[in-house]
Amino acid sequence: MTSFIPNDKISEIKNSADLVDVVSEVVLLKKTGKNYLGLCPFHSEKTPSFTVSPEKQIFYCFGCGAGGTVFSFLMKQEGISFPDAARSLARKYGIEIPITHLSSEQKRLITERENLLSVNKEAMTFFCQTLLKSSEGKSAKAYLLSRRLTEKTIDDFHIGYAPLGWEHLVNHFSKKKMPANLVEKTGLILLKKSRGGYYDRFRNRVVFPIFNLNQQVIGFGGRVLDDALPKYLNSPETPVFNKSRSLYGLNRAKKRCRESDTVFIVEGYFDLLALHQHGIENTVATLGTGLTKEHIRLLKGFVSKFYLVYDSDDSGIKAAQRVIEIFRAEEVDARIVVLPAGHDPDSYLFNSGSEAFMDVVSKALGIIPFLIESAVKKHGLSVEGKIRIISDLKGPLALINDRIARSLYIQKISERIGVDEAAVLEKVRETS
Ligand SMILES: [Zn+2]
Incomplete structure (x- = not known):
């Protein structure tokens, strides 16, 4: 398998990569003597038995026996092959691998992934520019301000606007000489059924780009400005966008999550933005899939305390019933936060403020006691x-x-x- 990457490159990657650094992206590590200690990302546990030795550049879990080098860590953590792990480290540490050493199928997959990410990035720029600089963007900007978002929040989260009409993005990419069949794979444009050609998926919507932990745009969510249906629309699943593994806002929440050991999980874009804008930055949102086992595993790398925030008893009960076994199997403590009747997190924060919100949080019950x-x-x-x-x-x-x-x-x-x-x-x- 290593034949695709020359051996001298493998050694170069091995010498440059720092295991503590790589593990820290998903596990909260504490220094204990010579080593670092954290909760194992490979099995469920409450007391840390996962150790990393910076000196030897190896990890070992006393709970499940998982262990190895920086390569094996990435392979196990992300479920990828050795060459993919090596390549991902090479990218992280700025080491260039000659592309001629890849098989043609591998080249195709890597290029496709990178192409999809760059199409998404270009689309984000287009949506942001349209919101801020075009005359069509004015109503969208007014809408966002009416939802009480600040310019800073709009800017921090790169919120944009997809204009009214069928071919704005199609034309934009055609001007940029990006092949339409590639853009189609991101789900941003769709093939017309009858007459051939393509049309825009997001039309007359404010658009929220969704980032992965590497700050790359993996997908989008869009909301209408009025009462039109569907109210929300998300990018479809693509080779770079997996909804059951992605959380809106995690890229901006992870630092505060680590520091506070706590995460708030909400259900909507505006709920998340309201919490962040009120200084509660350890907040993420699910993307219309509900909370999955993969989400919890991902978050366990950052926090041990979970708060699930709902707008009513009924939605809290439904969600609690659904996630009860996921949380138990992952041995994670979760509490259910239900806001006073008639409020969602968005309206509650803007009307009552963050102190009142934290007061409700302090009374939250565990899943079973809540039920x-x-x-x-x-x-x-x-x-x-x-x-x-x-x-x-x-x-x-x-x-x-x-x-x-x-x-x-x-x-x-x-x-x-x-x-x-x-x-x-x-x-x-x-x-x-
Ligand atoms: Zn383990």
Whole structure:
């Protein structure tokens, strides 16, 4: 496999790359004596057993036995081959690898990835320029200001505008001599079904570029300026954009996440922007997929405390039921933040401020206690109420694979509502 990259290049990469530096991009490392210690990114754990030796340039996990060099770390962490790991390090440390050593298929894939990223970057510039410099951009700018975003937020997040019309971006790329079939692969333009030619996906929308951790634009989200439908539209999945692994705002949130060991997860672009603008920068947003196992694994590299922020009891309950087993399997503590009725994070922050928001956060419950309290609030503690509470909770409880965890939760429910543990357990068994 190494034949694609000359051996002297491999040694050069090995000598330049710093394992602590590379691992630190995904794992929070603390110095302990000669070594660094952190939570293993390869298995679920609560106490750190993942060590990195800067002297020997190797890592080892006492929990799962994973270990190796900077190359094996990247291969395992990103699920890539040795040559890809070497190439990614070469890029990071500015080492040039002669492209003639690649197979033609590898050349094609690398070039395609890089091309897609550069198309996205060019599109972002186009959208930003249109927002700031064109007459069509004025209404979009006014809309963003009416949502109380500042010029700084608009600038920091490179928010842009895709103008009304069908071929603005198509024409822009054609002027830039970028092949339309390449641009099509980013999902920014689509092939017309009937007459041939292409048209723009994002039309008359404010556009939010989505970045990866390397600050490259991997996709876009767009929102209409009025009540037209669909309200939100995202780029489709592409070779550079995987929604279940990408989080909006993580590129700007990661530093503050590390420092605070805490992340807030919201559901929308404007919610995220409102939190950031109010100084709560350790916030990320999911991209219409809901929270996935991959998101949590990614975030675990930065934080150990998760807050999921929802705008109502109902959406909080639905989400909590869905993620309960993901969080348990990853052994991560998550709390559910539900804002006062009628508010989403965006409206709440602008109306009540960050102090009031943090006050709500301080009262947030863990997933199971949240589900229990929501059910109690909804049904009350009459005999019928208790029956309904158990019936609401048995589904989510049945999703928990770990028997000990499940029996501990059942104990909690039985204490809270005063029903015999065995009776609750029996109900849950009926479901599983
Ligand atoms: Zn491990």
